[in-house]
Amino acid sequence: MPGDHVVSGDAVRSTAALRVSGVSKSFNGTTVLHDVDLEVPPGTVHALVGHNGSGKSTLIKVLAGYHRPDHAVDGHVFGEVFRLGDHTSADEVGLRFVHQDLGLVDALSAVDNLALGAGYLTRGRTVIDWRRSTERTWEVIRSLGFDFDVHRPVGELGAAQRAGVAIARALQDWSGKRAVIVLDEPTAAMPSKEAQTLFRAVRRLREQGLGVVYVTHHLNEVHDLADEVTVLRGGRVVATRPAAELSHDDLVDLILGGAASTPAAALPSAPSSTSPVNDGVVLEAKDLTTVGLSGFNLTLRVGEVVGIAGVDGSGRGSVIPAMAGVIPRAGSLTVGGAEVAPGEPRHAIKAGLGPVPADRLRTAVVPDLDVTANLSIASLGSFRRFGLVDAQAERRDAVDWLSRLTVDLGKANDPILTLSGGNQQKVIVGRWLRRQPKVIALDEPTQGVDVGARGHIYALLRDATRSGSGVLMASTDSEELAAECDRVVVVAHGRIVGELAGDQLTVQAIDSLALSAKK
Amino acid sequence: MRTDVTIEEQLPTTDRAADADVSVVPFWRRVPRPLPFSRYSGVYGLVLVIAYFTITLPGVFFSEVTLTTALASVAITGVLAIGVMIPFAAGLFDLSFASVAGFSMVMMIWLSVQTTYPEVVLAAVAIAVATAVGAMNGLLVAYVKLQSFVVTLAMSSVVLGLAEYLTKGAQIYGLFTQEFKNLGRGGIGPVPYLVIVLAVLAFVAWVWLEHTPAGRKTLAVGSNPVASRLAGIHVARVQFLALVASGAIAGLAGVLLASQVGIASTVTGPGYLFPTIAAVFLGATQVRGRVNVGGTVIALLLIGAGIKGLQLSGAEPWVTHTFNGTILLIAIAAGTWRTRRASVGH
Structure with missing residues (x-):
């Protein structure tokens, strides 16, 4: 593990859930992220918006450790240091991801899908302890405000419930409150009713004190859900503001660069x-x-x-x-x-x-x-x-x-x-x-x-x-x-x-x- | 694109394309180069096998009698292979064909004992019943959307049971005319009738698969059913008809078996399952890199020559099975290796 674990009681309260600064990334000489800063306080939902090519997905990939930033930069999760571009390092400090496709195995149940991430609970060393595995899954699912049969194949669940399973899997071994979860366009293929169910789960995460980074195309979700919003355009942060301060049209202007003035x-x-x-x-x-x-x-x-x-x-x-x-x-x-x-x-x-x-x-x-x-x-x-x-x-x-x-x-x-x-x-x-x-x-x-x-x-x-x-x-x-x-x-x-x-x-x-x- | 540059201005015209007609060479003029080993390894293997046995068995292997019996011994396997190739081309399994052929044979013989109709009628009934079994497979696979592997495996057991119901577990001796018996055992000069039947069937199948719209559509469905559907092909109908055809041809093979063997036994048909599938799989690695008639025929000849040679060398019966299996393993290993190389770039 890189960096020191400087964690004092005060630091936890006062430090951000997630803080990264000065992130730049270029591919073949084309810079797609310029000196990006992002800070998410604990217990907040932080929306990340931007048009195609704004650098949004590159930023997520740098956070997740798929891409290395141009200069070695450290990030902080509740004061703990991790190295950007290093998947293991990010994972160890509690920076977790739910990608758009969720990555679930449809034929398996929620219990199995969670166990694929963390391993099954066993009796002795070889026999799966189904009772405890089920209980563990059920606890995580319930803590997110869901109530469904954790033994059903996840392919038969509703869209929001599936997202719930993916969130549960990302956070299952992180029992404390000091985690940050990044949700990448979770509602992209979701009917609005389902989306409301998912929002409830996201709000629960916020109540539990987690930091939530919420990537979305749907601007109405920013107002429904987010405390703060960061707008990316052309690889730069053009605004980070409390969501309530920005109207729909303000957001559109920020995303498109001000020139689009004609409302629908x-x-x-x-x-x-x-x-x-x-x-x-x-x-x-x-x-x-x-x-x-x-x-x-x-x-x-x-x-x-x-x-x-x-x-x-x-x-x-x-x-x-x-x-x-x-x-x-x-x-x-x-x-x-x-x-x-x-x-x-x-x-x-x-x-x-x-x-x-x-x-x-x-x-x-x-x-x-x-x-x-x-x-x-x-x-x-x-x-x-x-x-x-x-x-x-x-x-x-x-x-x-x-x-x-x-x-x-x-x-x-x-x-x-x-x-x-x-x-x-x-x-x-x-x-x-x-x-x-x-x-x-x-x-x-x-x-x-x-x-x-x-x-x-x-x-x-x-x-x-x-x-x-x-x-x-x-x-x-x-x-x-x-x-x-x-x-x-x-x-x-x-x-x-x-x-x-x-x-x-x-x-x-x-x-x-x-x-x-x-x- | 709002500019008004038209395609005509940018591109060669149709007339110019007509000049390029030189590339339109009829297929019969496109062969002469030496056969590339990657696609014709079976032909080289066949030459090798024949050469080996001709040398080790001087005067015995390379004789008219041997070649004739070798051909006759694979003729029924060949008929079945042509039949089962069709669902394979459509991307479906048919594991029921051997049992269906056995059922058709048993029914033909049973009818010859029970009734006095001429053999043409009996054959028509046997083939019709086999076709109906194929249609049942087709219905369940194409329209009820069940997996072909499981459906045809189950159907093979159903049909095997029906055959046993007819024989009551005993062997039935067919009461056939000499003409009918001749079909399976005689020939024109040195060429067995069965080989002629196979040759005709293979030719028809080749024309159908490579040169008719229906054959082309079948290959398309087997290669990518989703894209085929989006190209307007009636995928379910193609799949249904492929299984019907396979059933009908299995029925024909059963009639030929009845003529050749003359004794109804429920173990005869299922014995053809493996060698047939081996021939089709081995054939799919030859010539085109997918199921095709030419490759299947090459595979049949290779298997036939190899087994005949082994038998004449005094090998015990078990060697046949081991030979078939080994050939198939080598074939699919070579085929996979080739595909992997091809996908890297050629």
């Missing part, structure tokens, strides 16, 4: 008359409702590129899966005038939808098929001759499309996974473009795609709009949406909170709407 209410929904489009409606969603999204309405016309913006957990990520039929939905969806039955993607595809999912590797590429077959898999019917796939026609078409997509023709018969991420994505986009879909619907169209390929994908999409398609793209990248879309629908808390087009369509306006919308 002042932004009128841009009527599509301002968009340079025909009348041909290719997609119409009415009252679309699904996991984390309700009452979603959208009309897409031929020639339009429409964006869907929203932070993680806003419902943005559900829009295209719901339309494609990957997740269950209610409400009506028509593509090319035909009502699409929910439940199976092939219904939507038959009607003329081309879905490009966000998780390319898991849900788009077919690894055992070569590039050509990956390109043609959704349109095998067009190569059918005497019941067979006409190999010559298929190859000719592949060569044609690969050159349009600017993918190396020599790769036509190579496994798709030998292509770069950008080229894989181009092939997936090409898979649909070659069907001339009425609508091409992309989820995170350029995630993990290099800049060159990006520009090319945008050009391909724009070109498709000229030949009779409409384009829908859901993205967390506001710059992409502002630059490529004719209009952008912003989603927050499961609902559309505004629409931007024309001069109003700016990165700042998108972010400001996505963040400031209240429940």
Whole structure:
């Protein structure tokens, strides 16, 4: 253990639960954290907010010991010294983490999940003492204000209860009050009712005198929960203030850098008359409702590129899966005038939808098929001759499309996974473009795609709009949406909170709407 | 992208792409290089095995009679292997095929004793029943969404029991015409009928798997069912039909067995489980790095030649099982090693 353990009774009371100062971190010469200070008094919840790329997650990773800061810095947890960037050191002084994905084993119970961290209580040395293990788990769970069967597989628990198990696991061997817990976007994928349950648990932690660092995208949570808030922007702390002193709009200004002055209410929904489009409606969603999204309405016309913006957990990520039929939905969806039955993607595809999912590797590429077959898999019917796939026609078409997509023709018969991420994505986009879909619907169209390929994908999409398609793209990248879309629908808390087009369509306006919308 | 640069201005046009047609070479002109060892180790192994036994058993191994019997001995394994390859291609297990083939054989023989219908009718009934078992597997796996491994394992026991119900534990001697018996035992010149059946079936399966939309979709589902669903493929139907096909072909294998063996016994069918799976797994390491007809045929020939050679060398019967197992272990070890190397970059 590095450092001295200077702990006196007075020091505990007067010192901060967590104090770090002068944390800087750069990657390949790009500084992502500049001299960051953070101080959390005992018995408080400290919110940490900032936009994508603000340095928020890097700071958490430095605290957790995944990254080493540029200069060796010591941090203090209730006066005890730990070395930043050293996982063991942070853990030993009681700095604990619950990451966004929770890291639970769904098939195991809360008792088992806790034991995975701390080991089972045993009788003798080998036999698990289930009674004591259960009691221990139950005590921790109850101390957080939860009441559920600790023997049920955690996969069957509610979202808040699962978060509770993760918190319990992080704190189980820390019986004293002198611990700090960092919660990284715990409500990102949580319905609001569940979130309230989790808030109660967080408040209990505060009452017990712990320091809580609460990372979030949802600004209303800052007011619901936090005593103080630190705002990061461009890797610097731009404010640390009592949460009560900052209004919603103040926070948005701080996060975005002051330039975003227009509150949501002042932004009128841009009527599509301002968009340079025909009348041909290719997609119409009415009252679309699904996991984390309700009452979603959208009309897409031929020639339009429409964006869907929203932070993680806003419902943005559900829009295209719901339309494609990957997740269950209610409400009506028509593509090319035909009502699409929910439940199976092939219904939507038959009607003329081309879905490009966000998780390319898991849900788009077919690894055992070569590039050509990956390109043609959704349109095998067009190569059918005497019941067979006409190999010559298929190859000719592949060569044609690969050159349009600017993918190396020599790769036509190579496994798709030998292509770069950008080229894989181009092939997936090409898979649909070659069907001339009425609508091409992309989820995170350029995630993990290099800049060159990006520009090319945008050009391909724009070109498709000229030949009779409409384009829908859901993205967390506001710059992409502002630059490529004719209009952008912003989603927050499961609902559309505004629409931007024309001069109003700016990165700042998108972010400001996505963040400031209240429940 | 709001700039008005069109794709046409940036990129080669369709006409230019047509010039690149040189890369469109028909498959029959794309072979001539020496077979790469990594994908054709089975062919080299086969040559080695034949060379070894030709030298150690001069005049005995490399003869028309030996080659003919060696081929005939793996023909039914081959038919079963082609059948079970289909669900494997779709990413599913079928462990019931051997019992289904046994059941089909027992039913064929039992019917020949109980009824006087012509053998064509009996064969149709036996194959229909086997197909129905495959459909049951398909229903439970594709639509009820149960695990194929467990479903087909359970089904194999169910079917084994039904076969035993028909035989009542005894051996039944089939009452067949000479023509029907000839199917399993005779041939055209030196070529056994069974080998011809296998060749035809393998050709059809190859065309189906590699050159029809349905075969392509089956491979896609086996490779990534989630992505296949999102490409508009009716995944459940593909899975259902794969198991139906496997059942039907197992039924056909049962009819061939009835013709070859002529005696209904419940132990005959299940004995094919391992060698068949060994052939398919070994075949999947050959030619393409996934389940494919060519690889399966290479695997069959290798297993057939090896076992025949061992038998002629005076090896005891147990050697067959050990040989099969060893070959499979070597094959999957080599296959895994190859995949690992390929994933590093090639």
